[in-house]
Amino acid sequence: MPRRVITAxxxxxxxxxxxxxxxxWREEIDxxxxxxxxxxxxxxxxxxxTDEAAGVVIGPYEVEVEVEQNxxxxxxxxxxxxxxxxxxxxxxxxx
Amino acid sequence: xxxxxxxxRTFVAQRxxxxxxQVRRRLANELSEDEFKPLRLRNxxxxxxxxxxxxxxxxxxxxxxxxxxxxxxxxxxxxxxYGHFTTRQNIQFNWISLKDAxxxxxxxxxxxxxxxxxxxxxxxxxxxxxxxxxxxxEIEDPRPWAEIIRQWSTNHPEFSFLPRKFKxxxxxxxxxxxxxxxxxxxxxxxxxxxxxxxxxxxxxGGLGRTPMIAQLLRGFLPKEHLLGxxxxxxxxxxxxxxxxxxxxxxxxILVSTLGIERFRDLVEAEWTLTSGPGLRLETAGIARMxxxxxxxxxxxxxxxxxxxxxxxxxxxxxxxxxxxNLFPHKQPGYAAVTISLKPIGGVPGDLTAAQMDAVASLxxxxxxxxxxxxxxxxxxxxxxxxxxxxDLWRALDAxxxxxxxxxxxxxxxxxxxxxxxxxxxxxxIPVAQRLSERLAALDEQYDLDQLSINISGxxxxxxxxxxxxxxxxxxxxxxxxxxxxxxxxxxxxxAAVGRIIGPGFGAEDVVDAVETILITYLGQRxxxxxxxxxxRRVGQDPFRRALYKQP
Ligand code: SF4
Numbered sequence: 001m002p003r004r005v006i007t008a009x010x011x012x013x014x015x016x017x018x019x020x021x022x023x024x025w026r027e028e029i030d031x032x033x034x035x036x037x038x039x040x041x042x043x044x045x046x047x048x049x050t051d052e053a054a055g056v057v058i059g060p061y062e063v064e065v066e067v068e069q070n071x072x073x074x075x076x077x078x079x080x081x082x083x084x085x086x087x088x089x090x091x092x093x094x095x
Numbered sequence: 096x097x098x099x100x101x102x103x104r105t106f107v108a109q110r111x112x113x114x115x116x117q118v119r120r121r122l123a124n125e126l127s128e129d130e131f132k133p134l135r136l137r138n139x140x141x142x143x144x145x146x147x148x149x150x151x152x153x154x155x156x157x158x159x160x161x162x163x164x165x166x167x168x169x170x171x172x173x174x175x176x177y178g179h180f181t182t183r184q185n186i187q188f189n190w191i192s193l194k195d196a197x198x199x200x201x202x203x204x205x206x207x208x209x210x211x212x213x214x215x216x217x218x219x220x221x222x223x224x225x226x227x228x229x230x231x232x233e234i235e236d237p238r239p240w241a242e243i244i245r246q247w248s249t250n251h252p253e254f255s256f257l258p259r260k261f262k263x264x265x266x267x268x269x270x271x272x273x274x275x276x277x278x279x280x281x282x283x284x285x286x287x288x289x290x291x292x293x294x295x296x297x298x299x300g301g302l303g304r305t306p307m308i309a310q311l312l313r314g315f316l317p318k319e320h321l322l323g324x325x326x327x328x329x330x331x332x333x334x335x336x337x338x339x340x341x342x343x344x345x346x347x348i349l350v351s352t353l354g355i356e357r358f359r360d361l362v363e364a365e366w367t368l369t370s371g372p373g374l375r376l377e378t379a380g381i382a383r384m385x386x387x388x389x390x391x392x393x394x395x396x397x398x399x400x401x402x403x404x405x406x407x408x409x410x411x412x413x414x415x416x417x418x419x420n421l422f423p424h425k426q427p428g429y430a431a432v433t434i435s436l437k438p439i440g441g442v443p444g445d446l447t448a449a450q451m452d453a454v455a456s457l458x459x460x461x462x463x464x465x466x467x468x469x470x471x472x473x474x475x476x477x478x479x480x481x482x483x484x485x486d487l488w489r490a491l492d493a494x495x496x497x498x499x500x501x502x503x504x505x506x507x508x509x510x511x512x513x514x515x516x517x518x519x520x521x522x523x524i525p526v527a528q529r530l531s532e533r534l535a536a537l538d539e540q541y542d543l544d545q546l547s548i549n550i551s552g553x554x555x556x557x558x559x560x561x562x563x564x565x566x567x568x569x570x571x572x573x574x575x576x577x578x579x580x581x582x583x584x585x586x587x588x589x590a591a592v593g594r595i596i597g598p599g600f601g602a603e604d605v606v607d608a609v610e611t612i613l614i615t616y617l618g619q620r621x622x623x624x625x626x627x628x629x630x631r632r633v634g635q636d637p638f639r640r641a642l643y644k645q646p
Contacts, residue, residue, distance in 0.1 A: 055124030
């Protein structure tokens, strides 16, 4: 199975967030918890849904990512363009 | 301009207070997202890819200098310093926090603005001709009628839960600059056989998945019956329109399913119930509304300004801008100026907070403190003395707002697309930017005017690509962006839906494809024939051959 991370938008400001291994919501995708194991992804998603019910985030879901790993860092790149734009911001200058 | 009365002020204040409480309850998790979402949408607040987006209503595109300054403050304080003008003549802010939304609505209310009915299945912002009240070809100013419809449709209890959203455009001229025939209802002021002014009512236009051009519902409607008749149309739609299938829920589907004759019969039957005195507009009330839009105190001036003519001869850059961006004014000695929000390589329709403030000051100094938003995502200063055009142009140029490209190849209409919009299937803005850069030189060399290129990032067609002379629709194919191209659309009085030219183009190839289309046009055009007329005359074949290298 491909690797997946969990994302949502934060309720208070709508900002894109990614769920890390400790169950915190991070603004950087590279800090997300990723897994290719269905059970692990389901557990991450279920934690995210609990946060949704608690009014922390809106609409959590899984995102497929590729991993770029080198000795210094690990980077996640969503396979789908929409998610790449959510992770990295608009592809055009903001003025 | 229309100024709020107590009723408007009370309504907007109440809605703002209600929304503050709704946001509080949502943030305290007393409301779920399912409960809250319809409430925020009723106040123009969407959740997009990166943040909330607030769509602020600009009724019929008319905004005062003070209101524009308030929008600049909002952009600066609560957003990232810019806003985006839309084809509905509204403005959108892309980076809004839910927690700030009540304060923003408060700030808007302070300048008689709001975000009510900019979303949801209700009657949306009424749009009109950006040259309303100043166009020489106008039968009558459409803005009082747009305002009458706005008041009637605001919070209308019967029409707050229509099968789907509902858009109305009003125009007062034979040349349609309001895209009236791609609206659910188009209202056009016309002169009847006895010389009296009334309305033509068009119905069933719309774009999206199933584009349709509106059909004539009634050739002449006396003025007093405007609201009674619209109410009858809306009632028939509210009862008969489909609610079981999102894609078949617009009035255009109802009209095309029933046929215009049957639809008309239903409306006329309903109208016998609504044409009574209750909704009949009284002459005094109409006059009162018209008084809000009376012509401003123009100075007495000769029809041709010597100063303007001299500067045109002296300064070729000014002459070029004047040729493209001025519109004849009915008042001698004045001109209506379009400020292009399409700098070469820029984001169509975007304006920074600093530019908003500067345009507001220019409106105060040159155009009686009033600005208009066009459905082509540009701005208009409608009352500029010709003597002062050169000064205004220099000031605009310093702000990077003097691109001389109105209705030319680089005056591209583009929606936010996948860079911002949650519904998008592809990006629009980068395609618009690359096209603009590529076509600027071609335009300079070959004079590509009267050309409309429209790019939407999904089938919802917010950029009206179906009625662009060249329409581009961004789709996703096998995980990659793919752009479908249509030719021959028009949103003007000769409204037509463009036809798909062939298989779509990848993001890398779509700019080349448009250039090929335009080069083919240059080879085919007779004299100064505009692109649309060439396509209509020669058909799609020459373009298809050039694009797909067919013999
Ligand atoms: S056309 Fe589609 S992508 Fe563009 S703004 Fe509308 S909904 Fe979004």
